[in-house]
Amino acid sequence: MTKKSDNELTAGDFKVGAIVTEPASARQYQTGTWRSERAIMNREKCTKCGLCYIFCPEGCIQPAPDAEGYFDIDLFYCKGCGICAHECPSDAITMVEEAE
Amino acid sequence: MAKRVGMEVSIAVAEAAGLANADVVAAYPITPQTHIVEHLAEMVADGHLDAQYIPVESEHSAMSACLGASAAGARTFTATAGQGLELMHEVLYVASSMQLPVIMAVANRALSAPLSVWGDHSDAMAVRDTGWIQIFVENGQEAVDNVICAFRIGEDPGVLLPVMVHLDGFHLSHVIEPIELPAREQVDRFLPVYHHPMPLDPARPVTMGAFAPPAIYSETKWAQETNLRKSKGTILKAWDEFGKAFGRQYHPLESYHAEGARVLLLTMGSFSETAMTVIDKLRAKGQSVGQLKLRLWRPFPFDEIRQAVSGAEVLIVLDRALSVGGPGGPVCSEVRSALFDQAHRPKVVSFVGGLGGRDISPEEFEQILGRGTEIARSGRQREFEIIGVRE
Numbered sequence: 252m253t254k255k256s257d258n259e260l261t262a263g264d265f266k267v268g269a270i271v272t273e274p275a276s277a278r279q280y281q282t283g284t285w286r287s288e289r290a291i292m293n294r295e296k297c298t299k300c301g302l303c304y305i306f307c308p309e310g311c312i313q314p315a316p317d318a319e320g321y322f323d324i325d326l327f328y329c330k331g332c333g334i335c336a337h338e339c340p341s342d343a344i345t346m347v348e349e350a351e
Numbered sequence: 352m353a354k355r356v357g358m359e360v361s362i363a364v365a366e367a368a369g370l371a372n373a374d375v376v377a378a379y380p381i382t383p384q385t386h387i388v389e390h391l392a393e394m395v396a397d398g399h400l401d402a403q404y405i406p407v408e409s410e411h412s413a414m415s416a417c418l419g420a421s422a423a424g425a426r427t428f429t430a431t432a433g434q435g436l437e438l439m440h441e442v443l444y445v446a447s448s449m450q451l452p453v454i455m456a457v458a459n460r461a462l463s464a465p466l467s468v469w470g471d472h473s474d475a476m477a478v479r480d481t482g483w484i485q486i487f488v489e490n491g492q493e494a495v496d497n498v499i500c501a502f503r504i505g506e507d508p509g510v511l512l513p514v515m516v517h518l519d520g521f522h523l524s525h526v527i528e529p530i531e532l533p534a535r536e537q538v539d540r541f542l543p544v545y546h547h548p549m550p551l552d553p554a555r556p557v558t559m560g561a562f563a564p565p566a567i568y569s570e571t572k573w574a575q576e577t578n579l580r581k582s583k584g585t586i587l588k589a590w591d592e593f594g595k596a597f598g599r600q601y602h603p604l605e606s607y608h609a610e611g612a613r614v615l616l617l618t619m620g621s622f623s624e625t626a627m628t629v630i631d632k633l634r635a636k637g638q639s640v641g642q643l644k645l646r647l648w649r650p651f652p653f654d655e656i657r658q659a660v661s662g663a664e665v666l667i668v669l670d671r672a673l674s675v676g677g678p679g680g681p682v683c684s685e686v687r688s689a690l691f692d693q694a695h696r697p698k699v700v701s702f703v704g705g706l707g708g709r710d711i712s713p714e715e716f717e718q719i720l721g722r723g724t725e726i727a728r729s730g731r732q733r734e735f736e737i738i739g740v741r742e
Contacts (some may be wrong), residue, residue, distance in 0.1 A: 266574075276561075
């Protein structure tokens with residue numbers, strides 16, 4: 252069954268107080284479109300301290316699968332809040348305008 | 352076997368929730384409903400009602416706990432009044448939009464300031480838009496009967512909406528009236544067991560009250576509106592079945608000599624009964640007057656009102672609440688709006704009275720009918736009239 256997009260859903264699709272029966276459906280919501288700045292990681296400066304991972308309020312920074320000790324930012328969800336850049340003690344993360 | 356008792360209406364309301372075998376009561380006391388929740392606490396403590404009683408820290412918590420309980424599949428009841436109803440205001444919308452059938456008795460109380468513990472409808476009028484089914488009662492028997500009906504209506508699988516039963520604070524909550532309390536077996540037969548179709552259950556996880564972006568919020572509201580309007584069918588059916596089972600029939604709009612009357616008075620709540628004595632007196636003198644008593648407030652009974660007043664020349668609506676700086680009488684403004692497009696409609700005159708527990712005497716009801724008819728004839732000078740105020 253193809254899932255309807257937001258703009259296709261009708262009033263009749265909402266049953267029982269708009270209850271959501273698909274668990275963890277929030278994962279499908281792309282919050283990455285909200286950001287106006289993107290966090291760019293510079294691995295050369297990174298000391299693998301893990302503070303960016305700890306401080307990200309959304310859990311969007313995860314261990315990099317390709318390089319142990321480093322971290323990757325999940326751009327699907329990242330809202331560009333800049334906390335990781337602010338907390339990084341090595342200035343390894345910079346916030347760059349999305350427009351650039 | 353049903354038993355006839357002389358009982359304080361608050362206590363009777365608690366007994367009704369007990370007869371309905373409520374599972375969870377999360378409540379906070381407030382005059383003039385305190386006796387309802389106190390008696391329920393006693394019933395639970397004494398083992399007369401097998402329920403979880405949660406004495407919460409405020410009405411906001413009471414409604415929050417109630418909706419959580421209802422979401423888990425519990426038959427849920429609470430009571431509040433006045434400032435308490437206001438304190439839970441934001442949660443009321445959640446209970447109805449999430450379709451959780453919490454049943455609540457409201458001992459209608461005036462809103463501060465100044466502080467008034469006494470009865471009027473301002474608390475109810477402040478929650479018109481919350482999406483709850485709302486029923487107004489006139490006496491203790493109606494309060495008991497409609498608390499029981501409320502469970503039947505709200506928990507119906509085709510409805511699943513919270514229900515407020517409004518009874519006048521002090522005028523009803525604190526009076527001892529003759530009431531026929533149904534027997535537990537009769538209520539058990541009348542009320543099916545409550546089942547939420549998708550309750551909170553770790554084995555079958557669901558999300559209730561998720562956020563909705565602009566693209567879909569309107570659709571959820573339209574679904575809510577459709578459901579509340581549709582619930583009227585179930586309300587009528589429940590009242591019919593209550594009538595068959597218990598011998599007392601309720602309607603969205605009750606008529607008292609309204610058929611063929613030239614001048615109609617529309618009231619809601621306990622002062623309807625005072626007005627009835629005045630209707631009798633004036634009719635005995637040959638006046639063509641009648642009365643309409645509004646019982647179903649939400650969903651608003653547009654058809655019944657339009658039908659009932661179509662032959663009248665004058666419709667006087669008496670409100671027990673004041674919409675300050677606005678149309679005056681909230682019920683009147685809704686009635687007037689409902690009649691606006693009708694080809695045949697009476698002149699509608701708005702009266703506001705009985706605020707903050709002020710009684711309206713039979714003499715004052717005569718004045719309302721007299722002055723109202725005169726204003727209809729000569730044309731109104733003001734948006735509404737206020738009765739019994741020393742200016």
